[in-house]
Amino acid sequence: MKILHLLKTSLGAAWALRQMRELVRLGVEVHVALPGGGPLIDKCQESGIHTHVDQFDFPVGRPWRLAPKIRSLRRLVKEIAPDLIHSHFVGTTLTMRTALRGYSGVPRVFQVPGPLHLEYPFFSHAEMALADRRDYWIASCRWTRNRYLELGIPRDRVFLSYYGVDLNQFTTGNRGTLRAELGLASDTKMVGMVAFMYAPKRYLGQTRGLKGHEDLIDAIRICLDRGVRLTGIFVGGPWNNCIEYEGKLRRYAELKCGDYVRFLGTRSDIANLYSGMDLAVHPSHSENVGGALESLLMGVPTIAANVGGIPDLVSHGETGWLVPAKNPPKLAATIGYALEHLEAGKEMALVGRERAMKLFDAERTSKEIYDIYTRILKYS
Template sequence: MKVLHLLKTAVGASWALRQTRELIKLGVEVHLALPDGPMVEKYRSQGVKVHILQTALNIKKPWANIKLFRQFRQLVADVQPDIIHSHFVATTLTMRLALGRNHPIPRIFHVPGPLHLEHGLFRRVDLWTASKADYWLASCEWTRQCYLKNGIDSERLGLAYYGVDVEAHHGQNKGKLHQEFDIPDDAPVIGNIAYFYPPKKYLGQKRGLKGHEDLIDAVDLVARQRPDLHCIFVGGPWGDSQDYFDSVKAYAAQKHHGRFIFTGTRHDVQDIYAELDVAIHPSHSENVGGAVESLLSGVATITSNVGGFPDLIKPDQTGWLVPKADPKALADAIADALANPEKRQQFAAQGYELAAYLLNVKNNAGDIARYYQALLSEHALSPRTNQESHCETSA
């Protein structure tokens, strides 16, 4: 079986490297179209057949798409894949528009997150440009349900998470943060590890996508009773959003309770997770996000109730789930977690078991390979849901 994957970036996106690596182990001949960049040689080293081409639709220069579509059609003619597998909205639109509605090769849009589905215009563009050759792989249950509610037949829709190497998420508590930022050993430490994404004003957003401002507000509330509370923000601005990053730091500096520490981008994330009492992911839109990292690092986890977070965070089982953009509810969850260390330990252990099964890249690659086979044999694939996974994990 020969599959052509489409990526819009060769910077980061390590999830794609893991996925293609495991698919090759399962006997899939993987071709990959992406722009030149630092990840290219890593793909080649894993046996991926790389084709240098930026396949993302050019919105700012629509006339440039004429050449892009021609190049893409030539690539498909040269590779002659059995399936085309796209991982971004922009690459999916190129795939569909360049090949047209009657092209015979099956095309999969592996949906990386729910953001475009949460907004009517972008959701309709996805649905309107699809034809009988198009199929979808959701990467969380929310996304799968959204497509079903919007009329996509279950036989055209699968579920496959973007997995991780479970064994790579075991850090050691070396006390780095405590030493570097002079944090007392007995002080409670919570943290968020994420890039800073500015609000998208054209989507009506007033706060950043990752909910950093909500966490600052919540810490200010909790620290009125726990004045020694420390909140660590690990991560820098995404792209050219330095102004937004600075504005978030300025917002935290205005608060009178709690201590806020911004470390910028770090490369010792697993060791940092090991130092946290609680990991917080208060995103306004998300797939499974950083929750899988904190759970696999053995850290008690609080998330907002959005996107794929509920696939991993089960209230009173694997963590705390709170409404998005609700600092008071978030503060209550933080206070409860800090006040109950045994509960933190229990939830973290149970969360690890669920994440280790549900997000294991070997399992996820198997899900995708089965979907390929089902698609080519015209049989529907029953998705491996988180409920089924949890039952198997608990057995």
């Protein structure tokens, strides 16, 4: 079996790398096309993945670049002769369908990494307009699968499989490291958020960042006004070099909360950071599963927005607490409640950890992907 994967970045997409690496172990001849300049290229080559450096992200706003991309992708498909093409991003999917519709009979799969484009009718219908009988979908949460069914895609063309993680990465760190680093008193509760900072997309009508940083800052202010003794910990730097937005967030937090909020920037010692938190919060406006997976795998009591694929993992009152997105007062009330019931939160987090280990084991999910390939190729 020979599969060509399409990525729009070589800087992130660790979830795609894990999947491709496991597929190689299953005996699949894996090829990947991705842009140059990032560490993912070497990691792919080290994993036995045939690597082709090219950028197939759809050139929104630069239509004159589309024709060369079409020619390049057609040439690559002819050279590799894959049994199936697997795209992991909306942009690469649009390019794939534009280039190969009516040109190649190779089945095409779009594994949907997040639901954002499906939340806007213009973009969801634009994606549908380019699809034909050679196209299949792998939703990575139930919300996404149900949305495609609502859009009229037959059930036998929409699959469900989560992007897996390496479970060995999630081992308990030193609980005291973070508190000592920040010099916080032993009775100060640490409420943490681990996420990149995504600047608002004005063309989508967004006024706040996608991950909900501003909402958590507002909620922390409400908690402080109610006498809750806590410090907010924000881990993660600006995505796509949005330095200006990072600066605005830091200034907003200082204005609202002063020294009761700390920004730690991009960090690699996630185990120690999560282990030091009393409570993890994920207030995203749109999300697949997001950071809730990490905090529950670390056994940290978790609050998350009730959006996208998060309810696949976080069941309210069972594995954590769900709150409506974009609602700082409700988020503040839930933070206050959770901090008063941390033992119950820890018990729920352990239940959540067991669920996460079953659903998101990369070895299991990659076998699931292999089985999906087999089904598609059998009936194509």
